[in-house]
Amino acid sequence: MSGHEPVPWDTPGPLAGPIGVPLVDLLDRVLSTGVVVSGDLVIAIAEVPLVRLSLHALLSSVNERVPAPWSDGGPL
Amino acid sequence: MTREQPGAPETATATYVYAVCRRLDPAALSGLAGLAAGFPVRTLPLGPLTAVVQHVPADGFTEDAWQQRLADRAELERCARAHHEVVTAAAACGPTVPLALATLYRGDERAQQALGADRDRFAAALARIEGHAEWGVKVSLPATVSEAPQSAPPARPRDGGGAGRAYLERKRGLHQAREQHHDRALRTAEDIDAALSRLATATRRLRPHTQEMTGERHRLQVLNAAYLVTTVREKELLDAVELLRRRTGAEVEVSGPWAPYSFAGEV
Numbered sequence: 001m002s003g004h005e006p007v008p009w010d011t012p013g014p015l016a017g018p019i020g021v022p023l024v025d026l027l028d029r030v031l032s033t034g035v036v037v038s039g040d041l042v043i044a045i046a047e048v049p050l051v052r053l054s055l056h057a058l059l060s061s062v063n064e065r066v067p068a069p070w071s072d073g074g075p076l
Numbered sequence: 077m078t079r080e081q082p083g084a085p086e087t088a089t090a091t092y093v094y095a096v097c098r099r100l101d102p103a104a105l106s107g108l109a110g111l112a113a114g115f116p117v118r119t120l121p122l123g124p125l126t127a128v129v130q131h132v133p134a135d136g137f138t139e140d141a142w143q144q145r146l147a148d149r150a151e152l153e154r155c156a157r158a159h160h161e162v163v164t165a166a167a168a169c170g171p172t173v174p175l176a177l178a179t180l181y182r183g184d185e186r187a188q189q190a191l192g193a194d195r196d197r198f199a200a201a202l203a204r205i206e207g208h209a210e211w212g213v214k215v216s217l218p219a220t221v222s223e224a225p226q227s228a229p230p231a232r233p234r235d236g237g238g239a240g241r242a243y244l245e246r247k248r249g250l251h252q253a254r255e256q257h258h259d260r261a262l263r264t265a266e267d268i269d270a271a272l273s274r275l276a277t278a279t280r281r282l283r284p285h286t287q288e289m290t291g292e293r294h295r296l297q298v299l300n301a302a303y304l305v306t307t308v309r310e311k312e313l314l315d316a317v318e319l320l321r322r323r324t325g326a327e328v329e330v331s332g333p334w335a336p337y338s339f340a341g342e343v
Contacts, residue, residue, distance in 0.1 A: 029160075030156050
């Protein structure tokens with residue numbers, strides 16, 4: 001891992017960084033990507049309106065006049 | 077749904093799945109909290125593959141419960157980070173396909189059955205990402221346009237046009253400057269994406285974060301992309317980013333290495 005410039009999280013070792021990962025970048029990944037499989041209780045969450053509502057709420061808590069960020073389907 | 081003690085509904089559990097990998101030493105998961113305190117994060121065999129799972133209390137992970145959880149910023153963050161921590165721990169040991177947040181089954185057997193049916197997809201995804209990591213790259217440019225762009229027509233009255241005409245010309249100049257700024261920003265984003273894509277095995281464009289999301293008024297995000305890069309080319313990628321920073325003057329933020337979240341799904 002030598003030669004790396006600083007990245008937003010600065011922990012040693014490969015793939016070693018839950019701490020300090022910007023939340024918005026993390027949500028790009030854990031909500032909208034990953035393998036889509038069918039689950040029993042909650043299905044592929046990026047596909048359901050549930051999460052869009054929730055993200056709207058999330059951002060509204062930061063700024064009241066915020067449009068839902070992924071309102072038209074999320075990252076490609 | 078399994079019940080460890082019949083008649084005690086609070087012990088009814090569901091199986092939460094974080095990721096699928098090939099083989100994983102269960103010791104790699106020891107000490108991880110996951111999403112449910114008191115339940116170990118563990119491995120679950122899926123034929124030749126291994127799922128990373130955790131029992132969670134079923135009544136705390138219903139759809140209604142998720143509705144509430146995800147509407148609460150702090151709780152959403154806690155869940156996202158807990159999920160990511162487990163995925164990251166597994167990915168540090170070998171190729172790992174992350175699953176989306178909130179993938180739940182009624183029990184281990186159901187998870188084995190459902191995920192096992194997708195064994196070939198998982199095997200293909202694992203082969204694709206092996207030896208790779210995901211790198212995030214975000215490019216931002218200043219949000220504002222100069223009030224007096226060099227290319228704008230002179231903002232003074234000519235042959236009797238008067239103040240009204242000067243105003244219109246100034247407006248038009250500003251509009252043109254904005255358009256040029258916009259075009260330049262898009263070109264910069266495309267150039268950087270093209271240059272980095274040449275070093276990547278796969279590329280994915282994510283939706284750029286709006287100013288509302290970043291809370292930053294002074295700059296505009298023009299590119300939010302993910303690159304799947306072999307470990308041997310990581311330094312090349314970072315060098316290329318440095319070069320692009322100098323050449324374009326754009327702010328280029330790099331994050332990584334990530335578990336290959338953005339590249340696990342396309343099969």
